[in-house]
Amino acid sequence: xxxxxxxxxxxxxxxxxxxSMRLLDVIRDVLNLTGTKEGxxxxxxxxxxxxxxxxxxxxxxxxxxQVQGRSITTIEGLSKGKExxxxxxxxxxxxxxxxxxxxxxMILSAKALLDENPNPTEEDIRRSISGNLCRxxxxxxxxxxIQVASRGxxx
Amino acid sequence: xxxxxxxxxxxxxxxxxxxxxxPAKTKILAGGTDLVIQLRERAVEPDFIVDLANVKGxxxxxxxxxxxxIGSMVTFSELxxxxxxxxxxxxxxxxxxxxxxxxxxxxxxxxxNIANAATAADSIPALLALDAKLSLVSAGGSRELALEDIxxxxxxxxIEPKELITKxxxxxxxxxxxxxxxxxxxxxxxxxARLNLSLVVKMATNQTVEKANLAVGAVxxxxxxxxxxxxxLQGKQLTDEAIADAGGKILEVVAAKLGxxxxxxxxxxxxxxxxxxxxxxxxxxxxxx
Numbered sequence: 001x002x003x004x005x006x007x008x009x010x011x012x013x014x015x016x017x018x019x020s021m022r023l024l025d026v027i028r029d030v031l032n033l034t035g036t037k038e039g040x041x042x043x044x045x046x047x048x049x050x051x052x053x054x055x056x057x058x059x060x061x062x063x064x065x066q067v068q069g070r071s072i073t074t075i076e077g078l079s080k081g082k083e084x085x086x087x088x089x090x091x092x093x094x095x096x097x098x099x100x101x102x103x104x105x106m107i108l109s110a111k112a113l114l115d116e117n118p119n120p121t122e123e124d125i126r127r128s129i130s131g132n133l134c135r136x137x138x139x140x141x142x143x144x145x146i147q148v149a150s151r152g153x154x155x
Numbered sequence: 156x157x158x159x160x161x162x163x164x165x166x167x168x169x170x171x172x173x174x175x176x177x178p179a180k181t182k183i184l185a186g187g188t189d190l191v192i193q194l195r196e197r198a199v200e201p202d203f204i205v206d207l208a209n210v211k212g213x214x215x216x217x218x219x220x221x222x223x224x225i226g227s228m229v230t231f232s233e234l235x236x237x238x239x240x241x242x243x244x245x246x247x248x249x250x251x252x253x254x255x256x257x258x259x260x261x262x263x264x265x266x267x268n269i270a271n272a273a274t275a276a277d278s279i280p281a282l283l284a285l286d287a288k289l290s291l292v293s294a295g296g297s298r299e300l301a302l303e304d305i306x307x308x309x310x311x312x313x314i315e316p317k318e319l320i321t322k323x324x325x326x327x328x329x330x331x332x333x334x335x336x337x338x339x340x341x342x343x344x345x346x347x348a349r350l351n352l353s354l355v356v357k358m359a360t361n362q363t364v365e366k367a368n369l370a371v372g373a374v375x376x377x378x379x380x381x382x383x384x385x386x387x388l389q390g391k392q393l394t395d396e397a398i399a400d401a402g403g404k405i406l407e408v409v410a411a412k413l414g415x416x417x418x419x420x421x422x423x424x425x426x427x428x429x430x431x432x433x434x435x436x437x438x439x440x441x442x443x444x
Contacts, residue, residue, distance in 0.1 A: 002161065007196075017275070018158060018159075018161075018205060019163075019202035019206075020158075020159045020161055020194070022191065041192075041195070042192050043188055043192070043255065043256070043259055043345075044259065044345055046256065046258055049258055052261075055232070055261045056257055056258045056261060057258050057261050057262050058256075058258045058259065058262075060190075061187055061188045061191045061192070061258075061262060061263065062162075062187055062191065063184065063187060063191060063204075063206070063261070065161050065163060065206050066184070066187060066206060066208045067208070068163065068208070069209075098437075106267075107256065109258070111256075127257070128257060130256055130257065130343065130344035130345070131255070131256025131257050131258045131259065131344060131345060132256075148424075
């Protein structure tokens with residue numbers, strides 16, 4: 001067991017865990033932030049995507065020790081109180097969610113893109129979510145939701 | 156997961172000290188995108204992990220004008236976006252951009268890709284075609300050797316358990332040099348390469364090939380240079396006939412390497428097709444060659 005400290009959704013946090021635990025398991029089972037989902041467990045599906053220092057990573061492929069001192073954002077960190085993030089609103093309005101399992105990861109990949117490039121092309125958007133699988137929507141509505149959010153929100 | 160002792164050194168010498176303690180029972184953690192899966196599957200069961208995340212001096216990309224030195228902990232995202240790499244080593248930037256997904260490229264490192272030595276590692280053929288060298292250090296000393304010399308089998312290298320890759324040194328191609336990278340996978344993202352091909356061609360002033368470096372991956376136990384094709388191309392003009400003949404040569408090499416493997420009939424054909432496409436692209440780019 002080791003003390004690992006990091007920031008999660010803006011809050012300085014310290015956990016005492018086995019440092020070879022996966023970041024995903026610490027987020028879900030230690031911190032009880034269950035918005036982050038486990039899909040394949042091997043980096044193929046992106047359901048467990050979180051941001052580390054603003055960059056999307058598969059939290060199933062990261063050991064908690066690797067994020068010592070770093071800043072993590074999960075889906076819970078996007079809304080401000082009851083006010084949803086513009087990406088969350090756009091996903092709802094555009095019908096970009098069906099079963100919802102891929103949505104937290106999808107939105108975080110989109111957030112990383114828009115933080116770096118506020119006016120992405122469709123190609124930029126598709127590339128940014130190329131590590132996130134969705135088995136319901138066929139991606140069109142997800143791409144449209146990200147376009148809508150990039151243009152300042154709901155039409 | 157089993158209880159593992161976890162070390163997080165902040166310098167290379169600290170890392171080497173940990174590593175020399177019991178190298179056979181220690182795994183080095185670079186980006187983790189392969190190792191974390193192997194740990195969960197119990198394909199590896201180390202007693203110790205040395206996590207290089209905070210080691211200074213293993214990051215950064217520098218140029219002295221003749222070669223580009225890449226720290227072993229540089230991620231594929233950093234490589235694909237780095238202005239020096241994009242300008243001087245475009246096939247390495249393309250290879251980096253073809254790895255996994257954005258999430259994987261944000262963690263996975265060039266040093267980890269080399270040390271893991273997967274048959275289908277995306278960066279290795281590009282580095283082979285660019286004549287890359289590795290800087291290896293251990294508590295006992297250091298050595299520099301060609302990347303080609305460490306590849307011995309599927310996930311097997313001659314890097315010793317007590318050694319650490321610190322740098323990858325890539326000479327900047329000089330003169331009238333053109334290059335091409337082709338990856339064939341089942342889809343664009345998250346694809347394990349069915350074939351990786353990297354080609355660097357230096358043209359002489361008389362529009363013939365002065366030197367060709369060709370490397371392929373995922374068509375044999377290791378990635379390798381295709382010397383038969385390199386020698387064939389040397390001194391030739393890139394005519395349609397020469398390009399077609401080069402395609403025939405790589406088909407023979409790949410067929411011999413793969414023998415009676417079920418994928419052989421497919422892979423020898425795509426190797427031929429990819430080489431022809433790569434040579435055509437270089438011919439078009441240099442115009443009149």
